Amino acid sequence: MRAAAVPAGYPQFFAGGEGARVRDVDGRSYIDFMCSWGPIILGHRHAEVEAAARAQLDAGDCLDGPTEHAVVLAEKLVATILHADWALFQKNGSDAMTTCVTLARAGTGRRKVLVARGAYHGAVPWCSPSLIGVTAEDRAHLLHFTYNDISSLDAAVAEAGEDLAAIVVSAFRHDLGVRQELPTRAFAQAARAHCDRLNAALVLDDVRAGFRLNLGGSWENVGVRPDLAGYSKAIANGWPLAAVTGNARFRAAGEQVFVTGSFWYGGAPMAAAVKVIEILERENGPARLEAAGKRFAEGVTGSAARHGFEVSLSGPPAIPLMQFNDDPDVRLGEALCREALARGVYLHNKHNMFLSLAHTDSVIDEALDAIDKAFAALARNRTAVA
């Protein structure tokens, strides 16, 4: 998050947040549709989650080993995420996805890893979207397919041959700046069938989507269960935590690989995560997030149309990407976001956004009202922008 990469008009430094709102250091408040780029799923500073985390924090967070919350959370994940027979804990989404690949290689004794072209799986050399400072060998055993394209997957599997360790898939296609796609059932089943036939690992990158789409795992929506999955972002409503879940087949690999980090057993984030999952279950979280996302999408597209624009929201409603239909250089998108920011709504036009349970109907309607004024301003300045 380089300051240089933040578009003009965006606040660069933040002071705090509450519910669906964030506040910048200049005291301006925004209805937040980024949710800290995913972590905030219940709203900023959710009282029950904060209380759970602070109960452990008051006793001590980073100790000489894990707290009881490591066991409680592992059991909670195994009870909730349907493919999971065990769990391990880390800090970053990149940690989780790197460890999934290491586990797949350890468990299969093979090396080739298939990833979708353009997919984001983390910011470390084997998967970084940038090649600056990365060597060719860091990517030596990667092969590529196109998301939702079965024949490209078949070809990559054939190329890997007997050395296929893993097929790594995002929960849905969420490449930066590209119209989002949900996985097709046929594609998901093809990936599962290849892994079953070849004893390879199907690895689900549920870092971005996890807990928003389906508490049982995001590919439950297409009826397919992975062998290994990576979680982070929303798992603890902003407390730093990542997790790998695995099935029994990869338990031995999980016992063998060496992964560790100084803060991975901090108890407060795990206590937070247990509470987050309880609340999402109690509140029927994914269904409410989808409803909130649909209300938001309908409002935005309707408002756009009223002011003479065509805007699409793609991907799951709870994690929507907003794009003008004819805006190849995203000048309209950026201009709309600037106008919305000036009216107290924090949107994004290249990266997907995130809804939270704090995005109630009244909050969304308040945001939509400001967004409608933003489209009106954009319509007035259309010639200047386009």
Add this chain to the structure above:
Amino acid sequence: MRAAAVPAGYPQFFAGGEGARVRDVDGRSYIDFMCSWGPIILGHRHAEVEAAARAQLDAGDCLDGPTEHAVVLAEKLVATILHADWALFQKNGSDAMTTCVTLARAGTGRRKVLVARGAYHGAVPWCSPSLIGVTAEDRAHLLHFTYNDISSLDAAVAEAGEDLAAIVVSAFRHDLGVRQELPTRAFAQAARAHCDRLNAALVLDDVRAGFRLNLGGSWENVGVRPDLAGYSKAIANGWPLAAVTGNARFRAAGEQVFVTGSFWYGGAPMAAAVKVIEILERENGPARLEAAGKRFAEGVTGSAARHGFEVSLSGPPAIPLMQFNDDPDVRLGEALCREALARGVYLHNKHNMFLSLAHTDSVIDEALDAIDKAFAALARNRTAVA
């Protein structure tokens, strides 16, 4: 930290900590000489640090971008760590060391990275101490030297030739289970001279030692400054944080490489880190930690001698490794630790230990009294153990 890897007699789950003491889930209290494997440098739940972190936590930790603490901490690190012209923030020590290597490659346009044989720089495929799930290509551009052995360094530099990107050095030699060594001035200068001559990066892994030995950087003690350095562990007294510091030469590389993580801009750990450094400066931290470590080492070795054992503590007094002189299978070491645990003192016999500012003279003396009784018990059972 697998339960299976914890020696018999060690508690596996912890409930809390305060000052120099930790408490396990069975209610037993221990004087803690692991300090959470390094992070705790002021004592568990240090009041000023907790207050600083919670002030931000009360407003919101994980927001849509950094808080002001990112700027304050970067300025504090640049003012404190003498080679540093800039800083970036992460979560794990492995993040920091991986990013140092990426920065070295980006800044030099070369690939070869020299590391000491047996050195620990993290738990990711390029540097993990385990090869399980790791491919040969993950290590393709690593070359090895022996710590403190200039001719082995010269040979590795020659082998890298014009492709030398970095020499990576630990602050001191702290390989697991091996007698620790401080760097010699001649070795440090040789590493610096090679990097100067070849325009390569000297990378200091200060993750384990950082802030305990010298606030200006651990190699200030031998008069050598790195180009890049990795920090984590003690930086925020247990709050999860890592940092990379770099000099002006690598600023452009720092602006180019792609590194990001969902929780890296959390404000609370950064507020904690600013306070930690202030307190270490005010309290003359490194000198007091060295004095505490010397008191501990003299007490332990004296107690050992009184009971007929020879025990050495190696490495910097603030981060000592305790070994029996004739104990190749560490049975004596393990037995001593068990006896000490039974008397309320948490030691380690293979991994180095860590002192904190909460290890006052009276706390150390209380621990030494229990350790003396542990040696006495060991002497009574010597035949059974050895």
